[in-house]
Amino acid sequence: DTEVTQTPKHLVMGMTNKKSLKCEQHMGHRAMYWYKQKAKKPPELMFVYSYEKLSINESVPSRFSPECPNSSLLNLHLHALQPEDSALYLCASSRVDRFDQPQHFGDGTRLSIL
Amino acid sequence: KNEVEQSPQNLTAQEGEFITINCSYSVGISALHWLQQHPGGGIVSLFMLSSGKKKHGRLIATINIQEKHSSLHITASHPRDSAVYICAVTPPNTGNQFYFGTGTSLTVIP
Numbered sequence: 001d002t003e004v005t006q007t008p009k010h011l012v013m014g015m016t017n018k019k020s021l022k023c024e025q026h027m028g029h030r031a032m033y034w035y036k037q038k039a040k041k042p043p044e045l046m047f048v049y050s051y052e053k054l055s056i057n058e059s060v061p062s063r064f065s066p067e068c069p070n071s072s073l074l075n076l077h078l079h080a081l082q083p084e085d086s087a088l089y090l091c092a093s094s095r096v097d098r099f100d101q102p103q104h105f106g107d108g109t110r111l112s113i114l
Numbered sequence: 115k116n117e118v119e120q121s122p123q124n125l126t127a128q129e130g131e132f133i134t135i136n137c138s139y140s141v142g143i144s145a146l147h148w149l150q151q152h153p154g155g156g157i158v159s160l161f162m163l164s165s166g167k168k169k170h171g172r173l174i175a176t177i178n179i180q181e182k183h184s185s186l187h188i189t190a191s192h193p194r195d196s197a198v199y200i201c202a203v204t205p206p207n208t209g210n211q212f213y214f215g216t217g218t219s220l221t222v223i224p
Binding site: 048056 | 162200
């Protein structure tokens with residue numbers, strides 16, 4: 001069982017819908033990450049939260065809105081998405097926000113935009 | 115040009131075979147990671163290396179900093195090892211990004 005839990009596992013939404021992806025970890029990690037992964041490509045970093053504050057935004061369009069309500073939870077709010085946003089969205093966490101630390105990944109949410 | 119190159123891109127092996135996946139990188143690094151991604155999508159962090167060799171069960175990872183090269187070995191391969199294996203490196207000083215390889219897709223046939 002993964003230590004990082006993502007819900008839902010699958011999501012189909014229209015371009016006018018608003019939905020949220022959720023991520024939870026209880027390892028006491030203080031850094032959490034959102035990645036986007038297209039088929040047969042490596043993950044692309046979207047956002048990094050450190051101690052519940054946004055520390056990195058990789059020029060992600062504003063239709064993606066991250067939120068970190070507390071140190072265990074990370075949300076990604078979606079609004080007015082485009083078909084090209086269809087992808088696997090992965091959440092990860094690490095002890096601190098450095099990439100020379102091991103990251104623990106969730107199983108991902110597979111998102112399809114109609 | 116990718117900072118991280120993996121070979122082979124695809125690999126098919128018979129159950130029980132010894133498997134090697136290679137990763138070469140062109141930047142200085144503070145750490146190198148080997149990740150495993152199963153068809154369902156979840157990623158498991160297998161190893162993080164900055165020097166030498168690490169072993170976990172049937173998996174062995176080595177790194178040669180001078181040659182900027184790492185290998186992931188799987189001994190006595192099994193169909194459940196079928197997955198995509200991704201190499202990722204962390205540049206020094208910043209520590210706030212990964213450079214990912216494009217992955218090696220491994221299929222182990224019973």
